[in-house]
Amino acid sequence: MTYDVIVVGAGPGGSSTAAFTARKGLSTLILDRTDFPRDKVCGDGLTPQALYWLDQLGCIDEVLTHTKSCIKTCDLFINGELLLTGGFPNSTQYPDFCVLLDRRRFDHILLQHAVDSGAKFQAHSLVREIHQKPDHARVVLDHKGQRTEVQGKIVIGADGVSSVVSRSMGNVLKNGATALSLRAYYQNVDAEGAQIKVYFDERFFPGYAWVFVDDDGFANIGLGYAFDKPFPMIPNLKQVFQDFLDHDLGHLLRHASRCGAVSGGAVSFFKPKAIVADRVMLVGDAANQADPLNGGGIHKAMEGAYLAAETAHQAVLQGDCSVRVLQQYQMQWEQQFDLDWRTGELFLSVAKNPDLKEFCLFVLANIARMTTHDRQFQEFCSGVFSGVLSQNICLVPQALFHAMPRNPAAWLAMLQLDEKGVVTGPLSLATDALTSSAKASSRMLMNPWQSLNWSLEVMTKVLRLARGHAEGSLTPTGTALTKCPI
Numbered sequence: 001m002t003y004d005v006i007v008v009g010a011g012p013g014g015s016s017t018a019a020f021t022a023r024k025g026l027s028t029l030i031l032d033r034t035d036f037p038r039d040k041v042c043g044d045g046l047t048p049q050a051l052y053w054l055d056q057l058g059c060i061d062e063v064l065t066h067t068k069s070c071i072k073t074c075d076l077f078i079n080g081e082l083l084l085t086g087g088f089p090n091s092t093q094y095p096d097f098c099v100l101l102d103r104r105r106f107d108h109i110l111l112q113h114a115v116d117s118g119a120k121f122q123a124h125s126l127v128r129e130i131h132q133k134p135d136h137a138r139v140v141l142d143h144k145g146q147r148t149e150v151q152g153k154i155v156i157g158a159d160g161v162s163s164v165v166s167r168s169m170g171n172v173l174k175n176g177a178t179a180l181s182l183r184a185y186y187q188n189v190d191a192e193g194a195q196i197k198v199y200f201d202e203r204f205f206p207g208y209a210w211v212f213v214d215d216d217g218f219a220n221i222g223l224g225y226a227f228d229k230p231f232p233m234i235p236n237l238k239q240v241f242q243d244f245l246d247h248d249l250g251h252l253l254r255h256a257s258r259c260g261a262v263s264g265g266a267v268s269f270f271k272p273k274a275i276v277a278d279r280v281m282l283v284g285d286a287a288n289q290a291d292p293l294n295g296g297g298i299h300k301a302m303e304g305a306y307l308a309a310e311t312a313h314q315a316v317l318q319g320d321c322s323v324r325v326l327q328q329y330q331m332q333w334e335q336q337f338d339l340d341w342r343t344g345e346l347f348l349s350v351a352k353n354p355d356l357k358e359f360c361l362f363v364l365a366n367i368a369r370m371t372t373h374d375r376q377f378q379e380f381c382s383g384v385f386s387g388v389l390s391q392n393i394c395l396v397p398q399a400l401f402h403a404m405p406r407n408p409a410a411w412l413a414m415l416q417l418d419e420k421g422v423v424t425g426p427l428s429l430a431t432d433a434l435t436s437s438a439k440a441s442s443r444m445l446m447n448p449w450q451s452l453n454w455s456l457e458v459m460t461k462v463l464r465l466a467r468g469h470a471e472g473s474l475t476p477t478g479t480a481l482t483k484c485p486i
Helices: 012-023 048-057 060-064 103-116 164-168 237-248 297-318 323-351 354-371 375-384 391-395 397-403 407-410 425-446 447-470
Strands: 001-010 028-031 072-078 081-087 120-122 125-132 139-141 146-157 179-186 195-200 207-213 218-227 258-270 279-281
Touching: 001 012, 001 139, 001 354, 012 028, 012 048, 012 103, 012 297, 012 323, 012 354, 028 146, 048 060, 048 297, 060 103, 060 391, 072 354, 103 120, 125 164, 146 164, 146 297, 164 279, 164 297, 179 237, 179 425, 195 397, 218 237, 218 391, 279 297, 279 323, 323 354, 323 391, 323 447, 354 407, 354 425, 375 391, 391 397, 391 447, 425 447
Parallel strands: 001 028, 001 146, 028 120, 072 195, 146 279
Antiparallel strands: 072 081, 125 139, 139 146, 179 218, 179 258, 195 207, 207 218
């Protein structure tokens, strides 16, 4: 038979797409190289946005039944110092909490929900080629060791950062900013209840480490590092991760035991050549839709899944699955999310330059200190980093003016006092600023051509963002501090 939609990959993006298309009455086949349940390297955190989309899918209750956590706050450490315990904004249409659920169970729940919605699942199907024909797309695959073919009106690639579907469209993979992550599971962690801890540190910046612990003391601990060709991966990431476990988390892990080996994964943050073609679309990590600011990919994949399913439905109804019709998916994605995504991309472009790591951490540390005395500013910062708030508002002067702390204590937080009550902050602040700036300048002068290319890259992205704001159509609607779901 010829399916209306063939989805390649049964992760959150693929299963969500299949559930949406099947609910619309489209015959849908999901292909995946493995059977489920299966593991996937991830932080296992389901953000407020992910919970929103699970509600839209209709499987939020089952997911929450399997979780053993409800977390409203996060501890932020910079160079080993706890600077902030903050929470999610409570004035948006998203929940003000997140939950933890390992991907082995979470992805299986989503896949089963897609099947219950009417989709068909075929495991052990390794896709090799995609051929676009005038009246269908032909998918060549290895199924249980046998070469076979299936065909559909539309193929939606949700097969991750190494996407075969993306390569079939002419995209070059991992040809830009990419993050490599290492993750380990621990049980019997010494933690009082479920919690999230995030660590920024000179040893692994640009990137961060995380500790996600549920109510039973079961923890997902990981570290991610961002790099590209001009600024390559540090050679000893695994040793850096081990040092983090031994020195930073020794108090948490003194009675804990590791469950299994350390696993690795990757995600890319750059615009592919195309995310649509005749009879083909990409969603999730296959389309590099993960948030460049925090690396979160689950809710971004589900957002892309919804839009792709809407477009696929219209294309099948019209009997026209050409790129002309499917282009509507990319246009809607860009209208809804592109400005936020490019804002995160700009911040990543700045942060990925290792010459600036001391200066970036200096800025982050002082922002964190300011948030401790102003709840509105703290919610603004945590909302932008998590993506609950529109990230591009931090580049909008009016939004920044309204978000800036009104409490004088927030500004005085940087004016530290010594044991005698003498204000030492201004001098210390000036010294730290000059030191970090001097180090950055010295390092950049040692590599002038690399620094020039990096500066041109950053400037190009600044101008692109400025044009997006000027056009107006990409400016977020609603209040400045609210990110509106579709």
